[in-house]
Amino acid sequence: MVSITDVAKKAGCSATLVSRVVNNQYGVSEKSRQKIQAAIDELGYTPNGLARSLVLKTTNTIGVVVDTLCDAYFFDLIQAIEEEVGKLGYDVLFCSAGNSTEKKSSYINFFMQERVDGILIYGSALDDKKLITKLARSHFPFALIENDMGSLNVNNILLNNQYGSEVAVDYLFQCGCRNIAHVAGDENRQAARRRQKGYLSAMKKHGASNIMILQSGWSEEEGYNTLKEFLSTCRKADLPDAFFFSSDQTAYGGMRALLEAGIRIPDDVMLIGFDDDQPRNHNFSYVPLTTVRQPLSDMGKAAVDILISDIKEKKEIKEKKMFYPNLVIRQTTRKEN
Amino acid sequence: MVSITDVAKKAGCSATLVSRVVNNQYGVSEKSRQKIQAAIDELGYTPNGLARSLVLKTTNTIGVVVDTLCDAYFFDLIQAIEEEVGKLGYDVLFCSAGNSTEKKSSYINFFMQERVDGILIYGSALDDKKLITKLARSHFPFALIENDMGSLNVNNILLNNQYGSEVAVDYLFQCGCRNIAHVAGDENRQAARRRQKGYLSAMKKHGASNIMILQSGWSEEEGYNTLKEFLSTCRKADLPDAFFFSSDQTAYGGMRALLEAGIRIPDDVMLIGFDDDQPRNHNFSYVPLTTVRQPLSDMGKAAVDILISDIKEKKEIKEKKMFYPNLVIRQTTRKEN
Numbered sequence: 001m002v003s004i005t006d007v008a009k010k011a012g013c014s015a016t017l018v019s020r021v022v023n024n025q026y027g028v029s030e031k032s033r034q035k036i037q038a039a040i041d042e043l044g045y046t047p048n049g050l051a052r053s054l055v056l057k058t059t060n061t062i063g064v065v066v067d068t069l070c071d072a073y074f075f076d077l078i079q080a081i082e083e084e085v086g087k088l089g090y091d092v093l094f095c096s097a098g099n100s101t102e103k104k105s106s107y108i109n110f111f112m113q114e115r116v117d118g119i120l121i122y123g124s125a126l127d128d129k130k131l132i133t134k135l136a137r138s139h140f141p142f143a144l145i146e147n148d149m150g151s152l153n154v155n156n157i158l159l160n161n162q163y164g165s166e167v168a169v170d171y172l173f174q175c176g177c178r179n180i181a182h183v184a185g186d187e188n189r190q191a192a193r194r195r196q197k198g199y200l201s202a203m204k205k206h207g208a209s210n211i212m213i214l215q216s217g218w219s220e221e222e223g224y225n226t227l228k229e230f231l232s233t234c235r236k237a238d239l240p241d242a243f244f245f246s247s248d249q250t251a252y253g254g255m256r257a258l259l260e261a262g263i264r265i266p267d268d269v270m271l272i273g274f275d276d277d278q279p280r281n282h283n284f285s286y287v288p289l290t291t292v293r294q295p296l297s298d299m300g301k302a303a304v305d306i307l308i309s310d311i312k313e314k315k316e317i318k319e320k321k322m323f324y325p326n327l328v329i330r331q332t333t334r335k336e337n
Numbered sequence: 338m339v340s341i342t343d344v345a346k347k348a349g350c351s352a353t354l355v356s357r358v359v360n361n362q363y364g365v366s367e368k369s370r371q372k373i374q375a376a377i378d379e380l381g382y383t384p385n386g387l388a389r390s391l392v393l394k395t396t397n398t399i400g401v402v403v404d405t406l407c408d409a410y411f412f413d414l415i416q417a418i419e420e421e422v423g424k425l426g427y428d429v430l431f432c433s434a435g436n437s438t439e440k441k442s443s444y445i446n447f448f449m450q451e452r453v454d455g456i457l458i459y460g461s462a463l464d465d466k467k468l469i470t471k472l473a474r475s476h477f478p479f480a481l482i483e484n485d486m487g488s489l490n491v492n493n494i495l496l497n498n499q500y501g502s503e504v505a506v507d508y509l510f511q512c513g514c515r516n517i518a519h520v521a522g523d524e525n526r527q528a529a530r531r532r533q534k535g536y537l538s539a540m541k542k543h544g545a546s547n548i549m550i551l552q553s554g555w556s557e558e559e560g561y562n563t564l565k566e567f568l569s570t571c572r573k574a575d576l577p578d579a580f581f582f583s584s585d586q587t588a589y590g591g592m593r594a595l596l597e598a599g600i601r602i603p604d605d606v607m608l609i610g611f612d613d614d615q616p617r618n619h620n621f622s623y624v625p626l627t628t629v630r631q632p633l634s635d636m637g638k639a640a641v642d643i644l645i646s647d648i649k650e651k652k653e654i655k656e657k658k659m660f661y662p663n664l665v666i667r668q669t670t671r672k673e674n
Contacts, residue, residue: 002475044475046449061447069415069431075407082433091447093430094406096419110398110428112383115452137381138339282615285622 165198223253502535560590
């Protein structure tokens with residue numbers, strides 16, 4: 001690395017003078033300033049940001065930890081975060097921790113070491129509770145998206161998953177369905193549990209006694225396998241009126257198994273998913289899916305606003321903001337007139 | 338933030354002793370170590386990483402600058418980088434600079450300030466040349482993916498775009514096409530210029546005199562508009578035998594315009610794209626596209642290997658590695674027997 005001494009030597013002046021130019025301070029003649037700037041440019045000198053950060057205690061940067069950067073579903077969230085951060089004069093670094101709490105913890109620690117001013121953490125892994133509880137004690141600014149930490153004093157951007165499921169099941173009842181099965185998602189995800197809870201409460205509200213839960217996961221593959229297995233034991237006459245899936249990917253997998261078995265959608269069975277996501281498998285003709293849409297873009301924007309106001313004001317009481325998903329009606333449901 | 342003094346106070350010992358525990362040094366009894374660790378955990382103390390980095394001069398982290406994180410096309414690259422970095426015991430931070438050289442420069446500066454050990458820069462914007470030339474003088478480890486910096490002494494992972502186009506045009510000749518038009522991409526991208534150059538050299542090699550270049554961009558929209566405009570002035574009898582597009586997105590747009598005009602693919606006209614990318618618009622039935630595939634995953638892995646070996650060995654002469662794309666034959670071309 002080029003040091004401040006190298007620059008001073010090249011410009012034929014003292015290191016103090018170079019430091020004044022780097023830090024935009026007074027006491028340097030225009031001529032010296034130009035000579036020093038030329039030396040900085042020629043040598044490619046970069047002021048030591050870590051040392052400066054130690055003094056300035058700010059980076060104007062936030063860090064974002066997500067489970068994966070390789071899922072098109074998150075584009076709305078990433079774009080909203082980038083836009084809002086830019087508007088507020090910050091930069092943003094992203095990293096993905098897979099489903100590893102250990103890795104998430106390691107990235108958070110790295111960010112906290114004065115490399116960013118605050119952190120956004122996306123995801124609803126139940127395993128994260130311990131990590132978040134510890135983080136809350138550190139007084140380092142952060143905000144959680146999606147993972148509901150209950151009464152814990154943390155900035156929390158939430159989606160009402162239970163409400164989303166209730167809206168979906170209500171609509172299936174309006175469509176004339178009575179016999180509605182739920183294809184449940186990843187058990188280790190809070191969101192999947194809340195979605196299942198919403199299914200149960202809506203079924204109870206409508207006085208439905210025929211509760212049917214097929215445990216699956218959130219991937220297309222799991223949805224496909226779950227429905228394929230179910231269909232191998234279920235006579236066509238005993239099919240539910242509708243399947244409410246815990247995620248759109250699960251629904252796309254399930255739809256594939258149903259269509260392959262010659263079951264017509266929505267004539268024989270109606271489907272609703274959750275997320276407003278796109279199919280990843282482009283070698284199949286999907287029926288446009290009725291789904292519960294998360295306002296990911298609004299959530300990303302709110303998360304940035306809450307985090308940056310916490311960075312600036314060091315709030316004692318953290319903010320919680322709840323978002324409500326809405327139903328997007330497409331062609332896998334049909335309402336009776 | 339919790340300080341080392343807070344921990345010392347809580348544990349009833351000196352700050353020096355806490356520092357020894359934090360830095361895994363000798364001279365602390367097992368009993369004291371446990372008491373101090375308990376205080377660290379309870380208070381959520383994080384050792385000051387910047388101060389430590391200043392001493393250790395290493396972060397075990399690399400930074401990656403891309404144009405966008407919101408393009409599914411880059412998933413192969415991102416995944417390969419994450420996997421390889423993980424194998425070598427490093428972490429990775431991503432940021433996107435849009436098409437702004439200024440923003441790219443700002444992120445690179447931020448990373449260079451001892452926040453990461455090295456940087457990967459993806460993209461082929463011609464405007465970046467000045468920035469890269471300056472960066473090369475700084476002796477900070479970095480590697481470029483895609484942007485060919487010629488004789489500049491930098492780590493450079495390259496794709497032979499010209500070769501890719503030649504392979505595509507050769508194949509169209511094998512399919513019996515003689516009258517081949519090129520739909521050119523973003524003029525400000527080196528890759529787009531090289532792809533056009535490849536088209537020209539292959540046409541020349543085959544002795545074709547009917548050179549036809551339609552200037553377009555790399556987006557689906559631009560491809561659609563370019564072809565729509567072209568078709569409005571071109572009689573069906575005067576159609577080229579084939580279109581070779583500078584990118585798959587351009588090709589998907591062009592395909593949409595062609596199919597809407599009642600032109601059959603590949604019967605009336607054959608198409609080849611570049612990138613092996615998926616359509617983003619799911620409301621249209623695309624013909625599976627013959628294309629030139631970039632080995633993005635191999636390129637990402639090689640970039641990480643070259644960068645990390647440079648970080649470790651501080652090489653005087655930087656590495657260049659050229660990758661060759663290959664043709665993937667699908668249904669928009671048909672070979673004569």
